[in-house]
Amino acid sequence: KAGVTQTPRYLIKTRGQQVTLSCSPISGHRSVSWYQQTPGQGLQFLFEYFSETQRNKGNFPGRFSGRQFSNSRSEMNVSTLELGDSALYLCASRTGTEGSQYFGPGTRLLVL
């Protein structure tokens, strides 16, 4: 079974731009979560989608948004990028009925 895939793997943007990241979950998994990972803060939860609905939301500003499609694929969007948004963005999927999550390789975003 294929794992979680994320595209693109690397991205360089400038302040003020917006970015869209994509995640394809493991086949059969209906839940997709997004995390931001930085050296200082560790893994911070952004939001989780289950069956196209946002089920949980972390404590991030509204510039961070997401959506999930009927095939469970998910996208995350960050508008008006700031330097502090530079991070590894990780997507994780699970079936939705049990706790363990499986992570993708991440998208490394650098904001200049």
Place this chain on the structure above:
Amino acid sequence: QKEVEQDPGPLSVPEGAIVSLNCTYSNSAFQYFMWYRQYSRKGPELLMYTYSSGNKEDGRFTAQVDKSSKYISLFIRDSQPSDSATYLCAMSAYSGNTPLVFGKGTRLSVIA
């Protein structure tokens, strides 16, 4: 007080040593506990998943949960240089519909 505390290390041990990694937590509602391993520039990989208190063994890895002390551990026997990575603990209150809360990770180096 953070919900999950984890000593960031770095922890350096000789090959063949027994490694002990630990996390403490404050939320007594946590019931599901996980350990992830993250290699540099990769996404976290699920190592162990346990429910409630007790021990779980998988090869060279043993996970222990002590809910009365709000303390979880991961033991690695006969450590190998390939075990060099960052180890993250994670936990949640319910099985499938609550976000995971992560520790910041402990960086482990196993020296040949």
